[in-house]
Amino acid sequence: xxxxxxxxxxxxxxxxxxxxxxxxxAIDGVDCAACLDDIEGAMKACAGVVSARLNxxxxxxxxxxxxxxxxxxxxxxxxxxxxxxxxxxEQSRVEADEQRRSLWLLKCLAVAGxxxxxxxxxxxxxxSGNVGDITPETRDFFHWLSALIALPAAAYAGQPFFRSAIAxxxxxxxxxxxxxxxxxxxxxxxxxxxxxxHGLEAYFDSALMLLLFLLCGRYLDQTMRRRTRAAxxxxxxxxxxxxxxLSEEGAIVAVPVAALVAGNRILVRPGDRVPADGCIxxxxxxxxxxIVTGETMRAKxxxxxxxxxxxxxxxxxxxxxxxxxxxxxxxxxxxRLVDKAGEARSRYMRLADRAxxxxxxxxxxxxxxxxxxxxxxxxxxxxxxxxxxSVLIITxxxxxxxxxxxxxxxxxxxxxxxxxxxxxxxxxxxxADIDTIVFDKTGTLTLPEPxxxxxxxxxxxxxxxxxxxxxxxxxxxxxxxxxxxPDLVPFEDAExxxxxxxxxxxxxxxxxxxxASFCESDDGTAPSAPDVSLIHLRHGERxxxxxxxxxxxxxxxxxxxxxxxxxxxLRILSGDRPEAVLPLAATLGITNARGGLDxxxxxxxxxxxxAQGRKVLMVGDxxxxxxxxxxxxxxxxPITAVDLAQAQADAVFLGERLAPVAQxxxxxxxxxxxxxxxxxxxxxxxxxxxxxxxxxxxxxLIAAAAMSGSxxxxxxxxxxxxxxxxxxxxQTPERKSPARxxxxxxxxxx
Amino acid sequence: MNVLVYLVPIALVLGFGGLLAFLWSLKNGQxxxxxxxxxRILSDEDLPN
Numbered sequence: 001x002x003x004x005x006x007x008x009x010x011x012x013x014x015x016x017x018x019x020x021x022x023x024x025x026a027i028d029g030v031d032c033a034a035c036l037d038d039i040e041g042a043m044k045a046c047a048g049v050v051s052a053r054l055n056x057x058x059x060x061x062x063x064x065x066x067x068x069x070x071x072x073x074x075x076x077x078x079x080x081x082x083x084x085x086x087x088x089x090e091q092s093r094v095e096a097d098e099q100r101r102s103l104w105l106l107k108c109l110a111v112a113g114x115x116x117x118x119x120x121x122x123x124x125x126x127x128s129g130n131v132g133d134i135t136p137e138t139r140d141f142f143h144w145l146s147a148l149i150a151l152p153a154a155a156y157a158g159q160p161f162f163r164s165a166i167a168x169x170x171x172x173x174x175x176x177x178x179x180x181x182x183x184x185x186x187x188x189x190x191x192x193x194x195x196x197x198h199g200l201e202a203y204f205d206s207a208l209m210l211l212l213f214l215l216c217g218r219y220l221d222q223t224m225r226r227r228t229r230a231a232x233x234x235x236x237x238x239x240x241x242x243x244x245x246l247s248e249e250g251a252i253v254a255v256p257v258a259a260l261v262a263g264n265r266i267l268v269r270p271g272d273r274v275p276a277d278g279c280i281x282x283x284x285x286x287x288x289x290x291i292v293t294g295e296t297m298r299a300k301x302x303x304x305x306x307x308x309x310x311x312x313x314x315x316x317x318x319x320x321x322x323x324x325x326x327x328x329x330x331x332x333x334x335x336r337l338v339d340k341a342g343e344a345r346s347r348y349m350r351l352a353d354r355a356x357x358x359x360x361x362x363x364x365x366x367x368x369x370x371x372x373x374x375x376x377x378x379x380x381x382x383x384x385x386x387x388x389x390s391v392l393i394i395t396x397x398x399x400x401x402x403x404x405x406x407x408x409x410x411x412x413x414x415x416x417x418x419x420x421x422x423x424x425x426x427x428x429x430x431x432a433d434i435d436t437i438v439f440d441k442t443g444t445l446t447l448p449e450p451x452x453x454x455x456x457x458x459x460x461x462x463x464x465x466x467x468x469x470x471x472x473x474x475x476x477x478x479x480x481x482x483x484x485x486p487d488l489v490p491f492e493d494a495e496x497x498x499x500x501x502x503x504x505x506x507x508x509x510x511x512x513x514x515x516a517s518f519c520e521s522d523d524g525t526a527p528s529a530p531d532v533s534l535i536h537l538r539h540g541e542r543x544x545x546x547x548x549x550x551x552x553x554x555x556x557x558x559x560x561x562x563x564x565x566x567x568x569x570l571r572i573l574s575g576d577r578p579e580a581v582l583p584l585a586a587t588l589g590i591t592n593a594r595g596g597l598d599x600x601x602x603x604x605x606x607x608x609x610x611a612q613g614r615k616v617l618m619v620g621d622x623x624x625x626x627x628x629x630x631x632x633x634x635x636x637x638p639i640t641a642v643d644l645a646q647a648q649a650d651a652v653f654l655g656e657r658l659a660p661v662a663q664x665x666x667x668x669x670x671x672x673x674x675x676x677x678x679x680x681x682x683x684x685x686x687x688x689x690x691x692x693x694x695x696x697x698x699x700x701l702i703a704a705a706a707m708s709g710s711x712x713x714x715x716x717x718x719x720x721x722x723x724x725x726x727x728x729x730x731q732t733p734e735r736k737s738p739a740r741x742x743x744x745x746x747x748x749x750x
Numbered sequence: 751m752n753v754l755v756y757l758v759p760i761a762l763v764l765g766f767g768g769l770l771a772f773l774w775s776l777k778n779g780q781x782x783x784x785x786x787x788x789x790r791i792l793s794d795e796d797l798p799n
Contacts, residue, residue: 033789056786106776114769118762138754145758 007242009072011259012088016064020050023072025061026234027054028085035084042082046070058230061086089237090258095229102222108157109215115153116208119146120704123205127701130200143195143202150204151188157211158184160218176356176401179363183396184210190389197382203393206703210398213711217405221425224409228421232652235639243275244268246319260322268318270498271474274311277331278320280304285316288476291642292330292623293598294442294575296531296550306330308623310642312476315499330623334599337627338648341603348633350426351672352404355679363395363686370694383696391693394703395686399710403678406718411671414721419654420636420664427650429675430634431668433615437563437661438606438632440620441574441581441595445588446550447656448621448640450480453532454547462544465506466537469494469513473502477535478513480548501536509540519543531580552584559658560588566665569614573602575624602628619661621645636661674721678714685710 015021027039036054039061043052048069054061063075072088079086091099122142129139161177161184168175184207191202241257244267252267257275260266265281268274274287284302289295291310298314301307307320308331349357367388374384412422422428439445455463463484470481472494478501482488491504501514512519519536521543527534528547537544553559563570571592574581578595585593597605606628609616618625618632621641629635629648637649646652653660689706692698775781 033792036786036789037793054786055783056789057783103776106781107773110769110772110776114765118765121761122758141754142758145762149762 006073007076007254007256008259009076009088009256011256012090013067013072015067019066019068020064021067021072022062022064023075023088024091025063025076025079025086026089026237027059027061027079028234028238029083030054030056030059038082039079039084042078043075046075046078049075057227059234060089060230085238085240087237087240088256089233092233095226095233098222098226098229102219102226105160105215105219105222108160109212109219111153112157112208112211112215115149115157116205116212119150119205119208122146123202123700123704126202136198139200140195140198143191143199143204146202146204147192147195150208151192154184154188154207154211157215161211161214173353174357174360176352179356179360180210180214180396180398180401183207183392186389187393187396190386194386201700203390203700203703206393206700206707209704209707210396213398213708214401217402217409220409221405224412224416225422225425228412228416228423231416232421232423235654236643241273241275244272262322262324264322266320266322268307268313268320269474270313270315270317271476271479272313274307274309274313274320276309276320276322277307277324278322279306281319281321283316283318285318286314288312288314290442290550290576291448291621294440294622294624296442296576296580310623314476334623334626334644337599337603338630338644341627341631348426348430350404351429351675351679352401355400359400363392363690366395366690366694367391373694374696387693387696390696390698390703391690394689394693394698394706396707398707399682399685399714400679402711402714403682403718404675406715407671407674407678407721410718410721411667411674414667415651415664418660418663418667420651420660421653422651423647424650427634428668428671430615430650431617431664432672434568434617434634434665434668436569436571436609436614437617437619438571438573438609438628439590440618440622440625440628441572441584442550442576443621443640444619444625444638445556445572445584445658446552448638449483449550450476450533450548451551452481452484452546453549453551454528454545455484458544458546459542462537462539462542463546464488465511465539466513466544466546469502469504469506469511469537472496472504473513475502475514477533477548478502481513481535481537481546506539511537511539513537521545529580529583531576552587553656553658555657555659557588559662560590562662563665564589566662568617568665571609573597573605573628575602575622597624599624599627603631606631617665636664670721674718678717681714681717682710685713 009023013021013023029035030039033056036056039054040052043049043061043063049063049065051064052061065075076086076088122145126134126139126142158181161180164175165177165181168178187203187207191204194202242254243257243260245253245255245260246265246267247253260276266275266278270285280301280303282303284300286298287301287307288298289308289311292308307318370391371384371388374387375381408425408428411428415422467482467485468488469491470478471488471490473479473496491506494502494504496502497514497518500518501512503510503512505511514536516534516536519538521536521538529549532547532549535546535548537546560570570590572581572585572590572594574593574595575597576595581593581595585591594605602625606616606618610633615633618628618635619637620629620635621638623642623644626644626648629637629645635649637646637652639652639654641649641652651664653664685706689698692702780787
């Protein structure tokens, strides 16, 4: 294990008044119950730890300890020795909101459940009494009791629907919650009036049961979303990015990236990822900006140049002043384009809302005409109103409102296990519409890290020794060489020569790895492809020229073929030079490929496709892709993407494989067909129930049976998706710490 | 039927008690980690040695 440097984690430590401190850590590698004892045991055995509790659902550990005995990075080191990578994290605001909402929904669910069961108990007595010998006094007593329970319970548990309905009405849109709220209010109001008039029947139980079913759907949906959000939060924390901050006195302090603020000065050493956007104060170097622009050729930078978070520093040490996005910078441009592009997507209307827009006016009109019909037919006003309201109650879109969320929960669970985390609630529906897929090249079709591409052509023993030598260097190209044999112990006497390479004595002969001049082996021939970087290896008279490039993802060709077979049109839009893009496109058989595009040009291409009536899926990872990701109909990002791109993507996929793209589309298509089936079932139910209600045959008993029946059928239909056999090759084992796959370079070699 | 006058309220009070107990357990954080709790029951570390 590499000697871990002490990182100042005080940002994440929350001191309490009694002298203890508290910290939350995301833990990687938790896969069974034994880890629980392992981790908590290791923590509790440590002096100063007051309590440690691991949450197996979220893979997070809460530690309370006394800082006088051990500091935060000491705790992290103890966990590392126990075999778990841990990194402190702070819950994001979005996640905290989701958690609060899910707790609130659970409370509403509990209240609705309690009330529905007790009212049903009373209702069943009334129903059986109505065909038996119940006295009117007892019936009234039961109805008043039901009202006493139902009214406050519905006022509390119905809030999620009432609020959303009111918000919808204010925005001038009728969403699904409007007919729901109306149905519930009318059912309760009519029941109270009936109770006062000593009527035979009341609909308290229907209103509450409706609430109970709908809240179940909402809660499950919310739980799934929260779980995805927590997993994504852990992944972000476990990247554990650190920056080297220079203090006023010039001392170097390692701090988490989150602790940086504008104005800080940081040191970026060769081989480091630039931790934050900023401006170079001193030093010059070559920077690999492929994650920002897609360009695989390195750029030379010097004092005054801007550098962006996520780019990799190659040769020299840089001092950088952290800056916020300023006018005229690339970041500023991208942020502005993203804002503009996102407007189009916010106009997308969800399937359920589209259904509601048709559905609500139809049922309301049906209820109104029922009222008129009965009045004309000579029924009393009271009877006509009761029948009209019963039409509204029976059509209250219980199954309709469950139709989509039930499928969504099953489908997003499916994707979660396959290593695809959905960001947006309507992402599945939009993914199902797609007919054209646009890929970014660098970091999306190719792996984000460079690899040795001509390993087979080189003498294996020499290459293995070279990899061992490379392990002593932090140069990105050397790190790529070291990656071919990750477990090698570096040579003890290896010595790095700044700006040239690394050397060591191997078997009595000096071995060198580095630039052509350092190894005195420049034969003057050009590399085999324009996007290849060269690193030379020399051992005595044996020489090797190692070619390094960003390889295709291992299953890229297979996945591209599969997507083509599924009927999608494929394109590549890259920020890299065309001469680097075209050969790769040819390998994959994609004829429609363009290179050298800046963010605005990418958006323009996507808009042009949209103007042709195409629904575009954008798959990309770079800062330059972020606007295109926001503009496309749907978007996916690999987990290695920059934060801004990930924030725009509808879903993020883990791992080195490209298969999740095909899988997401597959699941989305299945989900959509199930959603449509479910909506169909709900409509059929209404076609059967409404005529009964219109002719006045619906009693509360029939309403209760019909409502629960249709809800159960819809839910069972959604569960059919669980039975779909998954593509065995494309499974990312969930428990085998997906985070590890996503992490960058150095940790792999520890 | 007079028996209903006190039996029904008793039933309701009991049900209400159950609801309160659930809300208390929710507030107490007992639903924060449903997976871990299932395993914790098997751990003996709370027993005196």
